Amino acid sequence: MHHEKSRHLSPSLLRLRQAGYKLTEARVVVLNAIEQLGGHVTSAQVLERVSALAPNIGRASVFRTLDLLTRLGIVRPTYIDSSATPRYVLMRDGHHHHIICTSCNKTIEFEDCGLDAIAKTLEERLNVKLTGHLLEFFGVCATCQASIPLHKEERNNP
Amino acid sequence: MHHEKSRHLSPSLLRLRQAGYKLTEARVVVLNAIEQLGGHVTSAQVLERVSALAPNIGRASVFRTLDLLTRLGIVRPTYIDSSATPRYVLMRDGHHHHIICTSCNKTIEFEDCGLDAIAKTLEERLNVKLTGHLLEFFGVCATCQASIPLHKEERNNP
DNA sequence: CGTTTATTGATACTTCGTATTAAATTTTGT
DNA sequence: ACAAAATTTAATACGAAGTATCAATAAACG
Ligand SMILES: [Mn+2]
Ligand SMILES: [Mn+2]
Ligand SMILES: [Zn+2]
Ligand SMILES: [Zn+2]
Numbered sequence: 001m002h003h004e005k006s007r008h009l010s011p012s013l014l015r016l017r018q019a020g021y022k023l024t025e026a027r028v029v030v031l032n033a034i035e036q037l038g039g040h041v042t043s044a045q046v047l048e049r050v051s052a053l054a055p056n057i058g059r060a061s062v063f064r065t066l067d068l069l070t071r072l073g074i075v076r077p078t079y080i081d082s083s084a085t086p087r088y089v090l091m092r093d094g095h096h097h098h099i100i101c102t103s104c105n106k107t108i109e110f111e112d113c114g115l116d117a118i119a120k121t122l123e124e125r126l127n128v129k130l131t132g133h134l135l136e137f138f139g140v141c142a143t144c145q146a147s148i149p150l151h152k153e154e155r156n157n158p
Numbered sequence: 159m160h161h162e163k164s165r166h167l168s169p170s171l172l173r174l175r176q177a178g179y180k181l182t183e184a185r186v187v188v189l190n191a192i193e194q195l196g197g198h199v200t201s202a203q204v205l206e207r208v209s210a211l212a213p214n215i216g217r218a219s220v221f222r223t224l225d226l227l228t229r230l231g232i233v234r235p236t237y238i239d240s241s242a243t244p245r246y247v248l249m250r251d252g253h254h255h256h257i258i259c260t261s262c263n264k265t266i267e268f269e270d271c272g273l274d275a276i277a278k279t280l281e282e283r284l285n286v287k288l289t290g291h292l293l294e295f296f297g298v299c300a301t302c303q304a305s306i307p308l309h310k311e312e313r314n315n316p
Numbered sequence: 317c318g319t320t321t322a323t324t325g326a327t328a329c330t331t332c333g334t335a336t337t338a339a340a341t342t343t344t345g346t
Numbered sequence: 347a348c349a350a351a352a353t354t355t356a357a358t359a360c361g362a363a364g365t366a367t368c369a370a371t372a373a374a375c376g
Contacts, residue, residue: 022342022353043332058356063333067240073260073296079235079244082225084364085332086237086244094296099286102231108284118272119295126266128257130297137277138231138252139288180322180373201363216325221364242333243363 010035012074012090019072026061029054031069040080040087040107073132081105094132103144168193170232170248177230184219187212189227198238198245198265231290239263252290261302 009017012031017023033049034041047062066088069075076096077086089096099108119130167175170189175181191207192199205220224246227233234254235244247254257266277288 024342024354026355056356058358059332060334060357061355064354070237071260077237079228079237082364099280099284099288101286102229102289108286110280110284112276114272114276115293118270122257122268122295123297126257126268127300127303128259128266128295128297129303130257130295131260132296134292134294134296135273136292137280137286137288138290138292139281139286142285145285145287182323182373184324214325216327217363218326218365219324222323240333 012069015072015074016068021068025054026057027065027068029057030062030065031074034069034075034088034090039109040078040089042085042087044085046088076132076134078134078136080107091132091134096133097135099137099139099141101141101144102138103140106141106143108141170227173230173232174226179226183212184215185223185226187215188220188223189232192227192233192246192248197267198236198247200243200245202243204246234290234292236292236294238265249290249292254291255293257295257297257299259299259302260296261298264299264301266299 009023010031013023013028016027021027029050030046033046033053037045037049043063043066046066047059050057050062066075066077070077070088073091073094075088076091077088080087080100095113097110097113099110100106101108113133113135115133115135119133122128123130167181168189171181171186174185179185187208188204191204191211195203195207201221201224204224205217208215208220224233228235228246231249231252233246234249235246238245238258253271255268255271257268258264259266271291271293273291273293277291280286281288
């Protein structure tokens with residue numbers, strides 16, 4: 001990470017630097033890993049990919065970086081299936097929206113959210129400064145609706 | 159949990175039973191714990207409260223129940239501060255909305271969300287059946303805006 | 317009641333994330 | 347380009363959160 005030109009930095013790296021954090025190899029590689037993997041990624045996936053890209057990077061640094069990225073709103077942890085470990089998802093321009101199928105745990109991303117109006121209202125009403133949001137819908141995807149009921153809750157309703 | 163009358167059941171317990179699950183002591187007590195605690199609660203808090211209410215209930219049952227409640231959409235895990243363990247929040251009628259202050263991690267709940275329109279659109283466009291949603295805004299609360307900048311990102315911007 | 321079946325409690329275990337600290341890197345200023 | 351100052355890191359050992367297992371129990375339902 002020696003003497004790199006700032007015009008070649010990804011938006012995320014730029015934000016990191018503008019927030020006053022050093023642009024270290026660990027941070028750059030973690031971000032690369034997340035971007036390469038795409039979508040919702042677990043820390044385990046990030047760890048694996050990072051050590052493929054740069055085996056020297058320590059496990060603690062990966063967790064530290066995930067934490068930092070979260071605090072800066074670059075990334076957001078989300079709970080998809082079991083009560084286990086979170087999935088991290090890149091926040092594009094402060095926005096992220098998806099639907100989680102409660103039957104198969106598939107996530108469906110979508111782009112449009114009419115949230116700017118509400119955001120503005122909240123900012124005025126509560127005196128807060130909003131920088132991003134996560135919107136999750138829960139429900140049953142088309143495939144799962146079509147398939148034979150697999151789940152007890154559906155079995156018992158004839 | 160013997161022979162209880164269904165008219166005295168909380169909405170959550172009703173949902174549990176209508177989904178075909180047995181109304182066990184562990185489940186009832188975990189739900190009581192969550193409702194007593196209120197707001198965003200960690201599994202540790204639930205464990206503690208549960209063992210105060212009914213010391214015989216095993217730790218695994220608490221986690222199993224949190225899992226089940228999540229799958230049924232009665233409760234939703236949310237990530238507030240560190241990258242550690244999730245906080246569970248009760249979904250009231252399928253809705254939950256809050257603002258998380260990225261500076262002090264305080265959460266501000268709010269009621270109104272104009273999401274029914276978008277929900278309907280998505281249902282039609284994607285053929286999904288939606289049952290609930292979580293909406294989180296990120297930003298800086300009034301108090302933190304007023305206070306002297308504590309964070310590096312602010313220190314470095316004169 | 318008694319039968320059927322889901323669920324539990326106890327415990328041992330795995331795994332994820334963290335604390336610690338000396339060493340290495342990044343930044344900045346000359 | 348270089349060195350000083352400050353942050354960040356890698357390595358490792360550690361702790362705590364959640365899980366697998368399974369015999370024992372309790373809910374549901376007639
Ligand atoms: Mn949006
Ligand atoms: Mn809502
Ligand atoms: Zn599905
Ligand atoms: Zn705040």
